[in-house]
Amino acid sequence: MSSFDESDAFEGAVLSLSQQAMAARSTPYLDGLNPEQRRAVEALDGPVLMLAGAGTGKTKALTTRIAHLLTTGRARPNEILAVTFTNKAAREMKNRVAGLLGETVEGMPWMGTFHSICVKLLRRHAELAGLKSNFTILDTDDQIRLLKQLIRAENIDDKRWPARMLAHLIDNWKNRAWTPDKVPSSEAAAYNNRGTEIYEAYQARLKTLNAVDFGDLLLHVVTIFQDHPDVLAKYQNWFRFILVDEYQDTNVAQYLWLRLLAAEHKNICCVGDDDQSIYGWRGAEVGNILRFEKDFPGAAVIRLEQNYRSTHHILAAASGVIDGNEDRLGKTLWTEKNDGEKLRLIGHWDGEEEARWIGEEIENLQTGTRGLDPVSLDHMAILVRASHQMRAFEDRFLTIGLPYRVIGGPRFYERLEIRDAMAYFRVTVSPDDDLAFERVFNTPKRGLGDKAMQQVIHAARNNGVSLLEGLRISLEDGALGARYRKSAGALLNGFDRWRLAAHRGDNHIQLAEIILEESGYTDHWKAEKTPEAPGRLENLKELVKALEQFENLQGFLEHVSLIMENEQEDATEKVSIMTLHAAKGLEFPAVFLPGWEDGLFPSQRSMDESGLKGLEEERRLAYVGITRAEEICTISFAANRRIFGQWQSALPSRFIDELPVDHVEILTPPGLYGGGFGAAATPGMDGVTRGSALEDRVRSADVYNSPGWKRMQARSQQRTMGQPREARNVVIDLEAVSSFGLGDRIFHQKFGYGAVTAIEGDKLSVLFDKAGEKKIVASFVTGIDDVPF
DNA sequence: TGCGGTGAATTTTTT
DNA sequence: ATTCACCGCA
Numbered sequence: 001m002s003s004f005d006e007s008d009a010f011e012g013a014v015l016s017l018s019q020q021a022m023a024a025r026s027t028p029y030l031d032g033l034n035p036e037q038r039r040a041v042e043a044l045d046g047p048v049l050m051l052a053g054a055g056t057g058k059t060k061a062l063t064t065r066i067a068h069l070l071t072t073g074r075a076r077p078n079e080i081l082a083v084t085f086t087n088k089a090a091r092e093m094k095n096r097v098a099g100l101l102g103e104t105v106e107g108m109p110w111m112g113t114f115h116s117i118c119v120k121l122l123r124r125h126a127e128l129a130g131l132k133s134n135f136t137i138l139d140t141d142d143q144i145r146l147l148k149q150l151i152r153a154e155n156i157d158d159k160r161w162p163a164r165m166l167a168h169l170i171d172n173w174k175n176r177a178w179t180p181d182k183v184p185s186s187e188a189a190a191y192n193n194r195g196t197e198i199y200e201a202y203q204a205r206l207k208t209l210n211a212v213d214f215g216d217l218l219l220h221v222v223t224i225f226q227d228h229p230d231v232l233a234k235y236q237n238w239f240r241f242i243l244v245d246e247y248q249d250t251n252v253a254q255y256l257w258l259r260l261l262a263a264e265h266k267n268i269c270c271v272g273d274d275d276q277s278i279y280g281w282r283g284a285e286v287g288n289i290l291r292f293e294k295d296f297p298g299a300a301v302i303r304l305e306q307n308y309r310s311t312h313h314i315l316a317a318a319s320g321v322i323d324g325n326e327d328r329l330g331k332t333l334w335t336e337k338n339d340g341e342k343l344r345l346i347g348h349w350d351g352e353e354e355a356r357w358i359g360e361e362i363e364n365l366q367t368g369t370r371g372l373d374p375v376s377l378d379h380m381a382i383l384v385r386a387s388h389q390m391r392a393f394e395d396r397f398l399t400i401g402l403p404y405r406v407i408g409g410p411r412f413y414e415r416l417e418i419r420d421a422m423a424y425f426r427v428t429v430s431p432d433d434d435l436a437f438e439r440v441f442n443t444p445k446r447g448l449g450d451k452a453m454q455q456v457i458h459a460a461r462n463n464g465v466s467l468l469e470g471l472r473i474s475l476e477d478g479a480l481g482a483r484y485r486k487s488a489g490a491l492l493n494g495f496d497r498w499r500l501a502a503h504r505g506d507n508h509i510q511l512a513e514i515i516l517e518e519s520g521y522t523d524h525w526k527a528e529k530t531p532e533a534p535g536r537l538e539n540l541k542e543l544v545k546a547l548e549q550f551e552n553l554q555g556f557l558e559h560v561s562l563i564m565e566n567e568q569e570d571a572t573e574k575v576s577i578m579t580l581h582a583a584k585g586l587e588f589p590a591v592f593l594p595g596w597e598d599g600l601f602p603s604q605r606s607m608d609e610s611g612l613k614g615l616e617e618e619r620r621l622a623y624v625g626i627t628r629a630e631e632i633c634t635i636s637f638a639a640n641r642r643i644f645g646q647w648q649s650a651l652p653s654r655f656i657d658e659l660p661v662d663h664v665e666i667l668t669p670p671g672l673y674g675g676g677f678g679a680a681a682t683p684g685m686d687g688v689t690r691g692s693a694l695e696d697r698v699r700s701a702d703v704y705n706s707p708g709w710k711r712m713q714a715r716s717q718q719r720t721m722g723q724p725r726e727a728r729n730v731v732i733d734l735e736a737v738s739s740f741g742l743g744d745r746i747f748h749q750k751f752g753y754g755a756v757t758a759i760e761g762d763k764l765s766v767l768f769d770k771a772g773e774k775k776i777v778a779s780f781v782t783g784i785d786d787v788p789f
Numbered sequence: 790t791g792c793g794g795t796g797a798a799t800t801t802t803t804t
Numbered sequence: 805a806t807t808c809a810c811c812g813c814a
Contacts, residue, residue, distance in 0.1 A: 086803065115804045139804085159810095214804045249803095281801065386800050408802080442790095449790055562804060581801050603800060621801085644799070645805040 027071060029064055029100045037061045040269075040302045041068050044241070047262070047296035048269040049289070053333045054318070054627035055309030055587065058271050062243060063093055065269065067100040069241055077107040081239040081261065083114050085246050087562070089585070090116075093245070110239070114254055116562050118217040121224075121235075128228060129220040136211045136426070137561040141419065142435050143167055143213045150201055154194065161192050170199050174215030175283030177222055177253040179203075209434060218253040225260045236264035247272030247292075251283035259295065266296065274329050275322050276624055278581060280610070280617050290329060307333045309587050311340025313663045314633050318626040320660035325616045343626070343633045343659065346667035347652065350640040351389075351595075355396040358382065358592050361634070362402060362575055365590060377403060377573040381588040383580050383625050385601040389594065390577050397575070405574040408582035413560060417525065417536040418543055422557070424515050428498040429554050432466045441467075444524035446487040455480050468495060494518055508552045512544050580621050583628050591629035596637040597650035622655045635659075 030038060040050045040061045052058030066082060069075045084090045090112045097108070110117060119137070126133040138146070147163040147170075169190055173183055180200040187195065206212060212220065225232040242262050244250070247270035250258070262268040270292060277286040293299050307315055315333050322328070348354040368374035382393055390406060397404045412418060420443055426436035441456070442448040459479060460470025471492055474480040480488060498515050502508070516522045525536050550556040576588070595601055602618035610617070626633055637652045758765035 113804065118804095137804090217804080279802075282803080388799080411803095445790080447790075451790095579801065605800060617801095642805080 027068065029067055033061070033064065034306055036302055036304050036306070037064070039300075040304070041065045043300050043302065044069060044072075044074055045267060047266055047292075047299035049247075049292045049296075049299050049301045050269060050271040050304065051301065051329055051331055052271055052273055052304040053307060053331045054273065054276065054624070055307045056304035056333070057306075057308055058273075058304060059092065059096065059245075061304065062245060062269075062271050063096040063100060066093075066097050066243065070101065075240045078109050079238060079240045080108065080110060080243070081117070081241070082108070082111040082243040083117060083245065083258075085113060085249055087113055087116070089113075089245055113562070114257070115214065115217050118221045118257075119562065121221050122212070122217060125221075125224055125228075125231060128224045128231070130207050131212065131220075132210050134210070134430070134558075136209070136430070136433060136435075136557075137217070138206075138211050138213045138435070139414070139561060140167070140214075141414070142211075145438075146205065146209075146435065147198075147202060150198055150205065154198060154201075156192065156194065166191050166195070166198065169195055170202065171215050172283060173199065174213075174219045175251040175253055177219060177256050179219065179223060210432070211435070215253075218257060222253055222257050222260070225257070232260060233264075235261055240265050240267060242268040244268070244270045245272075248274050248277040248286055248289045249279045249284045250288050251285060255285065255288045262296075268296065273331075274327075275325070275331070275620055276584060278584065278617060278621050278624060280613065281606070286327070290327065303331055305331050305333050307335045309630055310335065310627060311337050311631060313340050313342045314626060314629050314631075317343045317633070317659050317663040318623050320663070321619060321626065321655055321658050322623040324658050325619055327616070341632055342663055342665040343635060344667050345656065345659070345664050346634070346636045348636060348638045351392050351638045351642065352396070354594050354636050354638045355392040358393070358594060358634075358636070359396050359400055359402060361592070363400070375590065377575045379589040380592070381576040381578065381583065381586070381590075381628065382592045382594065383578060383583045383628065385580060385595055385603060385621070387579055389600075393577055393594075403572050403574040404577055407576055407578035412539070412542070415536070415539055417539055420521065421512075421516055421540055421543055422560070424519055424521065425512065425553050425557060427468060427495055428502055428511075428515060429557060431468045431495065431499060434460075434467045437467045440519070441491070444520050446491065446520070448484055448488055448491075452480065452484045452488065468492070491519075502553060505552075508550070508556070509544060509547050512547055512553065516540060516544075580625050584624055587628055587630055589630045590632040591625070591634070593625050593633065593635045594637075595641075596635050596653035596656055597641070598653050599650055600641070601653050602655065619655065619658075622653075 030041065033041060034057075037057060037060065040048065041064045044065075050058065050061060052061065066080060069080060070077060082093060084093060094108065094111060097111075109120075112120075122129065122131070122135075123133045126135060144163050144167050147166050148158060151158045151161070151163055151166065173187070178184070180196060180203055183196045183199065190196070191198065206216070225235075239261055242258065242265075244258060249272070258268065258270075270289070272289045274286055274289050277284060277289070280286065293301065310318075312335055315335055319333060346357070348357060362377070362380055365375040365380060366377055384390055394404065394406070396402075413422075420440065423433075423436035423439040423443075426433045427440060438453070441453060455474050456467055456470045458470075459474045459477075460467045463470065463473055465473070471480075471488060475485065475489055475492060494515075497518075498511065501511050501514070522537065522540065525533050525540070546560075547553070547556055550559070598604075601622070602615055606614040606618055608614075626635075635656065637656065638650075640647055640649045642648070756766055
């Protein structure tokens with residue numbers, strides 16, 4: 001579009017007007033930096049690679065650099081391109097830059113995720129990709145449904161060749177920036193020799209639907225840049241300074257995108273840590289960061305090596321592990337902190353005992369045994385390799401009444417009910433959205449099955465119109481069977497009415513409620529008696545609430561597809577449970593790393609599929625895990641674990657053998673695993689040693705009186721200052737206990753509805769309708785007015 | 790069309 | 805073990 005320069009310049013106007021004032025301003029923000037950070041901030045010209053180890057203050061350096069660019073007047077806010085991978089990271093960057101400058105940074109339109117920036121670019125130049133600028137963004141689910149249709153049309157057995165597989169394949173190709181014509185012939189055998197062919201058909205179908213998938217966002221923009229040098233040149237000139245966070249996670253498409261944009265000014269600053277590259281399986285190329293100096297000749301390479309997060313022992317242990325990797329740029333982290341506590345290593349008989357032990361440890365920390373002050377649950381985390389490991393902890397914590405939060409579970413906008421509701425909104429806003437139409441045609445069930453759908457599709461095809469119009473035609477010419485007419489007519493009328501209301505500019509929040517009401521969608525969940533139903537209704541309310549932040553439905557839908565997260569923090573202190581991947585970038589005073597067994601961690605599958613490369617990535621994952629800890633890091637493993645309902649025994653992880661002995665304290669008692677490091681372990685040892693001996697040993701461990709422990713508690717206290725600390729829910733909720741009687745119907749967040757079968761102090765035995773009998777702390781259930789049984 | 794039974798698959802995750 | 809998808813029957 002030709003409006004390029006004006007609109008861009010305009011977007012930045014808010015901040016740039018104070019540019020002169022800024023140039024004259026002093027630079028107090030530089031004072032808090034160490035020499036390397038300062039170098040990274042002040043080396044403004046030419047390519048810079050900032051190798052920032054874990055906990056070395058890279059976000060500080062990055063944001064200060066931006067502040068410096070602005071303050072010195074080297075760039076206007078809208079001439080800086082700053083890319084991150086997640087919305088969270090982008091938000092934090094914005095906030096911190098604002099904090100440094102002491103004002104809000106409204107005028108930085110090009111700070112965001114790769115994807116959100118690409119959406120912006122693509123909406124401007126959509127026609128160059130054969131799209132209209134109001135294209136829809138399909139998520140993984142839409143993508144798979146679409147592929148399924150194509151696969152069926154091609155008469156391929158989607159049992160043997162699942163759509164999921166094809167979706168991954170196409171994603172991988174897009175990550176490598178391969179359009180259908182650029183997929184190399186070496187890939188020809190993919191997906192039963194039909195891969196490229198269906199890829200091409202898929203892209204064509206997307207174009208007719210005026211839709212793109214996530215991979216397309218980058219791919220289309222890269223393609224536009226490559227095919228239209230004039231467009232590229234504008235942006236190359238415009239972005240005087242480029243900053244990239246987590247550069248080690250970039251894939252080929254993102255790399256090309258960056259290289260094209262940086263070609264003119266070459267002021268590109270990439271921040272990353274090759275030792276924290278853990279996303280190889282989704283296309284990230286560590287090679288990008290390893291190759292930086294070749295790609296950008298004359299690049300300044302700055303290493304941030306002073307770690308401000310962890311104690312010496314933790315750092316040394318992490319370094320010892322990561323030393324096992326071959327391909328590294330090499331950094332030596334150091335700290336001015338004290339030695340602190342050694343890492344603690346403990347073996348368990350099985351996964352349940354591991355969960356039990358960690359639960360006790362957490363309670364010890366939390367309540368503060370031996371007269372020591374308590375540590376907040378918010379400052380403890382359990383980091384697992386695979387999400388199925390979480391359940392053992394959830395089960396255990398529910399029974400003992402330990403509050404926890406799972407981070408990175410199913411995302412809000414991926415939930416069934418949210419996607420359904422949004423499909424209604426989509427058809428309302430864009431009647432051409434066939435995918436959305438298909439989704440809601442018989443949702444909730446209104447008697448419109450496959451046959452009715454086929455008729456509508458038929459009518460739409462014959463007349464070359466959307467499915468919604470196809471429905472209208474089918475009703476008008478009577479092609480649709482009499483039995484369908486009533487409900488189909490109601491649906492059509494509904495959409496007509498809602499669309500009119502939207503055009504009229506009716507309040508979009510009310511409109512959303514009306515749509516969900518009149519379509520029968522809320523009623524459908526009200527009528528449903530499954531344990532999830534109340535939660536789903538709750539989520540729908542949340543969705544409507546989220547609309548408040550937008551002008552209208554249209555605006556909401558345009559933005560929402562890229563914000564796949566929901567963060568609703570409640571005030572209760574909780575232990576965090578998450579995967580190692582989700583933990584990247586976070587830090588906690590106390591960290592538990594369970595499940596260090598060969599096959600689970602390092603993951604067998606990773607090693608099978610990617611061999612040594614896979615193992616090295618797993619090792620980096622171990623490094624990420626250990627370096628999350630500030631004061632206390634506890635690694636554990638179990639000899640036996642139930643996997644897919646089958647008991648399996650395992651050897652301790654090879655990473656355990658790689659831990660430097662001097663920095664580890666072994667809590668595993670003699671007798672279990674021969675008492676030594678994991679190396680001597682033999683699975684299937686006698687069960688006699690489990691239980692008391694081990695627990696005694698743990699209880700007698702004197703870590704609670706160590707200096708490191710006390711420091712951690714001191715810090716934990718500081719952080720929670722200002723927040724009232726009463727009402728810790730370890731205290732038995734007497735009211736809750738007394739309010740339940742035998743046979744009462746209750747509801748539980750995780751297990752759903754059930755009936756009380758026994759009461760024992762604050763613990764209830766509950767026979768759940770779905771989940772069977774469980775022992776639950778009374779305060780975790782709510783009574784319901786339902787008639788018993 | 791919708792329900793209930795049987796069989797197969799099952800890392801890591803953002804956008 | 806548990807979930808999810810599909811098939812056959814009412």
